[in-house]
Amino acid sequence: MCDYSLMAVPNRLAQEGEELVTHRFPTGSLGLASYPELQRATCVVRGKKSFWNTLKDFFDPPQSNDVCAVCIPPGARLRLEQTNGPAEEVTFTQITATVNSYRDAIRFPNGRQVRLQELREGMRVTVLDLSMAEERSLDAIPEELPLRRL
Numbered sequence: 001m002c003d004y005s006l007m008a009v010p011n012r013l014a015q016e017g018e019e020l021v022t023h024r025f026p027t028g029s030l031g032l033a034s035y036p037e038l039q040r041a042t043c044v045v046r047g048k049k050s051f052w053n054t055l056k057d058f059f060d061p062p063q064s065n066d067v068c069a070v071c072i073p074p075g076a077r078l079r080l081e082q083t084n085g086p087a088e089e090v091t092f093t094q095i096t097a098t099v100n101s102y103r104d105a106i107r108f109p110n111g112r113q114v115r116l117q118e119l120r121e122g123m124r125v126t127v128l129d130l131s132m133a134e135e136r137s138l139d140a141i142p143e144e145l146p147l148r149r150l
Contacts, residue, residue, distance in 0.1 A: 002071035003104050003116070005029035010068035020070055020125040022116070029102070030117050031069045032125060041066040072104070075132045080106065081124035089128065 002011050005027050014020065014032070023033040049057070072078070072092040081087045090106040095113055097103070104116040 002069050003029060003031065003102050004100055005102070006031045006069040006071075011071050012068055014070045014072050014076070014127045014130065016127055016130050018070070018127045020127065022119050022121050022123045022125070023067065024121050025067070025069060030119060030121060031104075032072065032116070033067050034070055035124065038067050072127070073130065076127065077129040077132055078106065079126040079128055081126075083120075083123070091132075 006025060006029055008027055009025050009031070019035040020032040021035045021038055022030055023038055024030055025033075074092055074094050076092045078090050078092055079087050080090050088108060090108055093105050093107045093113065094103045095105045095115065102115050102117045105113045106116070106119075107113045
């Protein structure tokens with residue numbers, strides 16, 4: 001659903017047809033956020049800044065708490081828009097039951113799995129179908145699987 005690292009962030013369940021984007025939250029973890037919500041939160045009108053204020057914002061960017069993490073149930077079908085290559089249908093999955101570890105991942109049609117944390121920030125994802133979401137017990141999830149970086 002949502003990695004342990006996003007439990008401190010306001011979160012909600014995804015909706016079918018929703019446009020999401022990979023986003024780095026204040027916790028430092030990469031997760032999914034609503035694209036329109038993220039645009040509203042970052043579309044702040046700013047006046048002219050001094051050099052020092054610009055420099056300060058570079059090293060300590062202003063953070064918005066208005067963006068909530070969007071949780072996806074395992075088994076949901078998504079369309080992943082990749083910058084280099086065609087969009088691909090993927091399945092959301094959880095790859096480990098290990099406590100305090102990143103477990104959210106996507107599975108490509110060829111069986112390759114990639115942790116959400118390994119994706120690039122700003123990648124677009126569309127929720128195609130939540131009806132395939134599966135109820136899984138933590139016992140059915142393996143402790144660790146080898147993953148490849150996307």
